[in-house]
Amino acid sequence: MSTAIVSRTQLLSRIAAALLGGYVLAWGFIALGVAAAFAAGMPFHDAEHLFSLLAFLLYLVTFLWSFAARDPRRVWLVLAGGGALMAVLASLIQHALV
Amino acid sequence: MPENVLLLAALLLSLIGLGWFALALDVHWKQACGKQARGVVSARGLRLSGGVALALALILCLQVDHPTMAALVWIMSLAGAALIVAFTLSWRPHWLALLAARPPRR
Amino acid sequence: MFQNFRLAMAWVHTWFGLFLGFVLMVVFFFGSLSVFDREIDRWAIPESRFEPQPMPSFDEILKPVFEDMQPSRESVDQMRSRVDGPMPEHFDTPVRWGAYTTHRDPVLGLFAGYQVPNANNPDELVWGTRTIDPRTGESLPDDQLKIGSRFFYPLHYSLNLHWKDLGYWIVGLAALIMLVALVTGVIMHRKLFRELFTFRPKKSNQRSILDLHNLTGVVALPFHFMFAFTGLVIFAGIYFPVTHTQLEPLHDLHEVVESQETGLPHERSGVAAPIASVDAMVAEAQRRWAARDMAGDVGFLALQHVGDANGYVSIYRAGTDRIALTGEGIHFKASTGEVLREDPPPSTVERIDEFLTGLHLQHFRHWLLRWLYVLGGLTGCACIATGFLFFVEKRKRQHAKRGQIGSRVVDALAVTTVTGMLIATLGILIANRLLPVNLPARGDWEQYCFWGVWGLAMAHAFWRTAPVALGKLAPAWREQCWAIAVLAVVAVVLNWVTTGDHLLKTLSAGYWPVAGVDLFMLVSALVAVFTARRLQRRPRPQSADGSELSGEAAHA
Numbered sequence: 001m002s003t004a005i006v007s008r009t010q011l012l013s014r015i016a017a018a019l020l021g022g023y024v025l026a027w028g029f030i031a032l033g034v035a036a037a038f039a040a041g042m043p044f045h046d047a048e049h050l051f052s053l054l055a056f057l058l059y060l061v062t063f064l065w066s067f068a069a070r071d072p073r074r075v076w077l078v079l080a081g082g083g084a085l086m087a088v089l090a091s092l093i094q095h096a097l098v
Numbered sequence: 099m100p101e102n103v104l105l106l107a108a109l110l111l112s113l114i115g116l117g118w119f120a121l122a123l124d125v126h127w128k129q130a131c132g133k134q135a136r137g138v139v140s141a142r143g144l145r146l147s148g149g150v151a152l153a154l155a156l157i158l159c160l161q162v163d164h165p166t167m168a169a170l171v172w173i174m175s176l177a178g179a180a181l182i183v184a185f186t187l188s189w190r191p192h193w194l195a196l197l198a199a200r201p202p203r204r
Numbered sequence: 205m206f207q208n209f210r211l212a213m214a215w216v217h218t219w220f221g222l223f224l225g226f227v228l229m230v231v232f233f234f235g236s237l238s239v240f241d242r243e244i245d246r247w248a249i250p251e252s253r254f255e256p257q258p259m260p261s262f263d264e265i266l267k268p269v270f271e272d273m274q275p276s277r278e279s280v281d282q283m284r285s286r287v288d289g290p291m292p293e294h295f296d297t298p299v300r301w302g303a304y305t306t307h308r309d310p311v312l313g314l315f316a317g318y319q320v321p322n323a324n325n326p327d328e329l330v331w332g333t334r335t336i337d338p339r340t341g342e343s344l345p346d347d348q349l350k351i352g353s354r355f356f357y358p359l360h361y362s363l364n365l366h367w368k369d370l371g372y373w374i375v376g377l378a379a380l381i382m383l384v385a386l387v388t389g390v391i392m393h394r395k396l397f398r399e400l401f402t403f404r405p406k407k408s409n410q411r412s413i414l415d416l417h418n419l420t421g422v423v424a425l426p427f428h429f430m431f432a433f434t435g436l437v438i439f440a441g442i443y444f445p446v447t448h449t450q451l452e453p454l455h456d457l458h459e460v461v462e463s464q465e466t467g468l469p470h471e472r473s474g475v476a477a478p479i480a481s482v483d484a485m486v487a488e489a490q491r492r493w494a495a496r497d498m499a500g501d502v503g504f505l506a507l508q509h510v511g512d513a514n515g516y517v518s519i520y521r522a523g524t525d526r527i528a529l530t531g532e533g534i535h536f537k538a539s540t541g542e543v544l545r546e547d548p549p550p551s552t553v554e555r556i557d558e559f560l561t562g563l564h565l566q567h568f569r570h571w572l573l574r575w576l577y578v579l580g581g582l583t584g585c586a587c588i589a590t591g592f593l594f595f596v597e598k599r600k601r602q603h604a605k606r607g608q609i610g611s612r613v614v615d616a617l618a619v620t621t622v623t624g625m626l627i628a629t630l631g632i633l634i635a636n637r638l639l640p641v642n643l644p645a646r647g648d649w650e651q652y653c654f655w656g657v658w659g660l661a662m663a664h665a666f667w668r669t670a671p672v673a674l675g676k677l678a679p680a681w682r683e684q685c686w687a688i689a690v691l692a693v694v695a696v697v698l699n700w701v702t703t704g705d706h707l708l709k710t711l712s713a714g715y716w717p718v719a720g721v722d723l724f725m726l727v728s729a730l731v732a733v734f735t736a737r738r739l740q741r742r743p744r745p746q747s748a749d750g751s752e753l754s755g756e757a758a759h760a
Contacts, residue, residue: 030446044458046553048447052440060383067212098453105572120401166527166559173426174576180423184401
């Protein structure tokens with residue numbers, strides 16, 4: 001019985017990681033991509049289009065990885081942690097530009 | 099030539115091409131032609147002619163439309179042709195013997 | 205948690221596919237209908253059954269109509285809470301006028317945005333719309349529901365659920381899951397190429413359903429993937445509003461730079477100025493397009509800062525001859541007609557983006573490709589529907605033994621979203637022909653009929669799927685197929701009775717928009733009858749253990 005409960009929470013955690021963690025990572029990816037590319041001289045709308053295009057593919061890959069990966073804690077660390085880190089970097093770049 | 103004729107020819111070519119691809123698979127060859135041996139027509143030959151037919155279909159599409167549009171017409175025509183080939187194999191498999199220039203299986 | 209990679213992917217495919225499949229079914233079906241949204245509009249609004257028209261003369265036809273327009277009551281009411289003081293009776297300062305047409309539109313849609321005195325946010329406008337006959341400038345009643353372009357089409361991308369944009373988010377999630385289901389499906393399907401053409405209707409139900417699921421999924425794989433993906437790309441700004449939240453300052457910085465570069469005035473000058481001949485500007489725009497070897501018609505025409513010295517006219521080309529949504533916009537000073545700016549050729553990224561969005565939004569003139577899109581969309585519907593059926597077939601006997609109702613509920617929901625959705629679609633078309641012409645808020649009633657009929661179909665589906673709980677086939681499928689057949693014929697007959705446009709007449713006149721809708725419904729009726737009769741036959745004996753199924757099916 002207890003294993004069933006453990007695996008149910010584990011499953012919920014993976015679903016949440018796939019949906020929310022993946023979203024955070026994709027967000028951070030777009031933010032950092034747009035800020036960095038704009039800083040490097042790419043036209044703003046080009047950067048916006050390019051990185052949101054790639055972000056959806058990234059979201060797809062991380063979604064699948066959330067279920068395929070062995071350790072769900074690592075999934076959370078990479079997705080939420082990586083997303084937050086990239087978002088912070090994006091804000092720093094913006095701060096330097098504006 | 100009028101565009102509609104070219105497009106129709108392209109559709110037919112993708113149908114024939116995919117039909118040849120299907121016949122290159124043993125299981126479909128048996129469905130269409132029964133136990134008759136392939137003889138001179140090897141599986142590779144069928145695949146090759148199938149590829150040529152599909153390439154010709156693409157060229158015809160490119161004659162009619164802007165390349166971006168032609169590519170989409172071609173890809174979508176392949177989807178339609180694959181469905182037709184699959185349904186032919188389910189209900190009237192011996193019709194495909196026509197493409198192998200063989201009498202249908204009996 | 206999962207024994208191996210393949211099992212993990214199979215779990216994702218089954219469960220996410222099941223839950224979002226119901227949404228995907230709606231998205232794929234109404235997406236397919238939206239390919240012919242303008243044609244469905246013709247069917248639903250008999251007054252607009254004439255040939256598509258080019259953009260009419262602005263100076264003679266459009267200008268007097270625009271000058272006569274006022275914002276709609278709803279728009280004014282919505283704005284009321286964000287204004288200090290009372291709303292004016294008459295709005296005198298139009299900020300923007302626009303007219304948009306395609307090669308499939310006989311009638312022309314106009315919109316106008318007006319400044320609101322004392323608004324909290326001076327950039328916020330109130331809007332009015334109007335539909336005219338472009339040959340005469342005469343207004344058509346604007347309260348008729350354009351069922352194709354204003355009901356089926358938004359249903360496709362927003363489920364018509366506008367509260368906090370919830371519908372967009374649900375559809376977006378469904379599109380992501382579509383991509384996920386395609387990738388996981390390819391991983392699960394071991395014999396992708398060897399079984400590409402395989403459909404074995406004579407084998408067990410479960411086997412032939414899985415064959416059909418694989419076949420429809422694989423042959424149109426590029427279509428399914430591209431449409432789910434480009435659908436997400438089109439609404440990227442809604443799903444990831446990064447540049448309007450976190451990076452807003454960067455966005456504003458760029459806007460200032462951009463408006464300096466384009467030279468198009470961002471604000472009114474406050475000095476009144478008349479409008480020069482817009483027809484002359486259109487002629488000049490067409491001359492410049494022709495010089496670039498892309499002669500074309502006007503698709504979109506807009507005036508900004510109307511009646512002001514800073515006013516300008518933007519003229520965009522209708523993109524009928526290529527996939528990419530290219531505007532080739534040329535902007536003129538409204539008071540003099542001098543060219544202010546020609547939009548530069550798109551960058552590589554813009555080209556890719558325009559191709560992807562244009563591929564999905566299809567403004568091109570290519571009837572074969574339109575029909576192939578419908579085929580692709582319906583193939584997607586077949587793929588999703590057979591997915592549901594396989595889910596039920598695989599589990600229903602086991603569930604029956606254990607007294608569980610899971611497969612019965614799934615089957616009932618599948619009936620609701622497959623046949624029930626078709627019944628609802630025919631329901632709104634029938635309501636459109638039956639409701640009295642001068643009924644107030646007629647369009648709203650048509651929509652209530654749609655949802656009401658769908659609700660009834662759902663109730664019927666839950667009632668008549670009881671045998672599934674005993675491991676048998678649900679009669680609901682067969683009965684709803686008969687309902688589709690009857691309703692489709694009724695809709696065609698009602699079109700004849702209420703408008704006189706029967707098939708012989710529309711076909712001999714070559715009026716394809718209406719003939720096509722009628723024919724499509726008749727073909728659907730035939731397919732429904734065929735399906736109902738197949739379902740009526742005694743079910744084939746099933747292999748008890750499903751041993752002929754490959755490993756792939758065993759853990760799907």
